[in-house]
Amino acid sequence: MTNAKTVRWGMMATGGIVRTMTRDLLIDPKTRGVDDILHVVTAAASSSSKQSAEEYVEQCVTPMQGKETPCIPYGTYEELVKDPNVDIIYVGTPHSHHYQNCMLALTNNKPVLCEKAITVNAAQARTLVREAKQRNLFFMEAEWTRYFPLSIAVRQKIQQGQIGEVVRVSADLSTGEAPEIYDTGHRNVNKDLAGGALLDLGIYSLLWIFQTVYHTLPKDKRKPPQVRGSTMTPEPRTGADESTTILLEFPVSSPTGRRNTHAIATTAMRVHFDHARETESATPAVRVQGDKGEIQVFGPIYRPSRFRVIHADQSKPIEVYSFGFPGGTHGMSWEGDEAARCMLAGKLESEGMPWEESVAIMAVTDEVRRQCGLVYPELIETTDYPVDMKARDAAVKREFINRN
Numbered sequence: 337m338t339n340a341k342t343v344r345w346g347m348m349a350t351g352g353i354v355r356t357m358t359r360d361l362l363i364d365p366k367t368r369g370v371d372d373i374l375h376v377v378t379a380a381a382s383s384s385s386k387q388s389a390e391e392y393v394e395q396c397v398t399p400m401q402g403k404e405t406p407c408i409p410y411g412t413y414e415e416l417v418k419d420p421n422v423d424i425i426y427v428g429t430p431h432s433h434h435y436q437n438c439m440l441a442l443t444n445n446k447p448v449l450c451e452k453a454i455t456v457n458a459a460q461a462r463t464l465v466r467e468a469k470q471r472n473l474f475f476m477e478a479e480w481t482r483y484f485p486l487s488i489a490v491r492q493k494i495q496q497g498q499i500g501e502v503v504r505v506s507a508d509l510s511t512g513e514a515p516e517i518y519d520t521g522h523r524n525v526n527k528d529l530a531g532g533a534l535l536d537l538g539i540y541s542l543l544w545i546f547q548t549v550y551h552t553l554p555k556d557k558r559k560p561p562q563v564r565g566s567t568m569t570p571e572p573r574t575g576a577d578e579s580t581t582i583l584l585e586f587p588v589s590s591p592t593g594r595r596n597t598h599a600i601a602t603t604a605m606r607v608h609f610d611h612a613r614e615t616e617s618a619t620p621a622v623r624v625q626g627d628k629g630e631i632q633v634f635g636p637i638y639r640p641s642r643f644r645v646i647h648a649d650q651s652k653p654i655e656v657y658s659f660g661f662p663g664g665t666h667g668m669s670w671e672g673d674e675a676a677r678c679m680l681a682g683k684l685e686s687e688g689m690p691w692e693e694s695v696a697i698m699a700v701t702d703e704v705r706r707q708c709g710l711v712y713p714e715l716i717e718t719t720d721y722p723v724d725m726k727a728r729d730a731a732v733k734r735e736f737i738n739r740n
């Protein structure tokens with residue numbers, strides 16, 4: 337006998353992250369101590385073909401969910417958002433498409449969990465928020481790392497004052513995957529898909545800076561940062577950024593509270609992860625430095641499993657905290673649980689990733705791009721809706737073929 341409420345997901349796209357998310361949603365929630373929610377995937381759509389959706393269902397859904405809970409495959413996203421047996425849509429397309437895809441779901445009255453980066457720019461993020469609010473629909477950016485027990489523990493330590501006043505934060509996500517390993521059409525380097533380090537990887541450096549500096553303050557004290565400087569290196573073939581460095585200043589939060597906080601966000605495709613990250617000599621990828629000590633998080637910062645607290649008072653021992661991934665989850669189950677719970681409770685947004693914070697982060701990436709002159713095609717920057725993305729993609733593919 338269970339009191340768990342079932343949430344029926346509709347998956348928009350059938351690519352890499354949708355497959356990972358599917359597995360994480362369908363892992364028995366009890367393995368991570370969750371007994372109030374049960375996830376099922378009742379529909380999925382591929383913009384490529386219905387056959388592609390069928391293959392995804394056969395490979396990813398049926399083996400975990402069984403045939404008794406069917407998952408309907410569709411050959412268009414338009415059909416998916418009209419399915420009455422879907423409670424919430426997970427958008428797993430490239431960032432270039434998030435705005436159009438989320439609008440499609442919201443305007444068909446479906447709540448949405450959308451992959452990072454939420455959109456290409458702040459204006460698009462604001463428009464989606466307005467649409468969700470007007471329609472009374474739940475909408476959330478899938479910044480999965482925020483929902484890790486590790487992230488929650490780090491935020492609590494800061495809020496409890498364990499490192500004192502936060503003075504400075506640095507955060508790096510660099511993968512060592514040189515851009516040349518991708519062909520020029522790949523979403524990681526293709527500007528037509530808003531590719532490049534900033535929106536794909538740099539978003540995690542900003543996630544850590546925002547969740548430790550901004551999000552740890554009471555809501556009425558959160559103030560967006562100034563981008564004090566930024567620099568980028570273009571990928572030689574496509575002009576997408578392959579590395580970006582950002583200097584931020586968060587303002588004074590109150591006369592008696594924090595002073596201004598400095599932050600440095602870095603990301604580079606050519607720079608490697610710390611290969612020694614599991615060892616004693618590891619270099620932290622995030623350092624949250626306060627006047628009473630510091631918290632160091634070891635990478636990769638999208639899926640960290642270890643952090644330590646070093647106190648300024650050397651008589652206090654270094655505290656090391658390690659976290660696992662129960663039930664074999666990749667780590668996306670927690671954000672799935674959060675989205676489901678919020679939606680069932682009738683909430684429109686998640687406390688963990690409030691709308692205004694998604695918009696504030698996109699405002700930072702807008703300013704960084706402005707300073708560095710990184711422009712994406714108007715068709716993916718626009719807030720017009722609908723734009724015929726299929727026709728656009730066909731044109732892009734044709735151009736890609738002509739260029740090569």
Ligand SMILES: NC(=O)C1=CN([C@@H]2O[C@H](COP(=O)(O)OP(=O)(O)OC[C@H]3O[C@@H](n4cnc5c(N)ncnc54)[C@H](OP(=O)(O)O)[C@@H]3O)[C@@H](O)[C@H]2O)C=CC1
Nearest residue numbers: 349350351352353382383384428429430431451452453729
């Ligand atoms: N949270 C995380 O850990 C991760 C998040 N991501 C995010 O997820 C999103 C998708 O990434 P990922 O799954 O790796 O990408 P993939 O290329 O593997 O999949 C993207 C899917 O989007 C659909 N799509 C629709 N239009 C296009 C188009 N014009 N070009 C390419 N694909 C299109 C396709 O599915 P179909 O043909 O079935 O419609 C495609 O398979 C990105 O926004 C990325 O930032 C990615 C990796 C990890």
Ligand SMILES: O=C1OC[C@@H](O)[C@H](O)[C@H]1O
Nearest residue numbers: 452511524536537540638
């Ligand atoms: O979100 C992500 O996290 C892991 C990276 O490898 C991937 O490119 C990115 O999209």
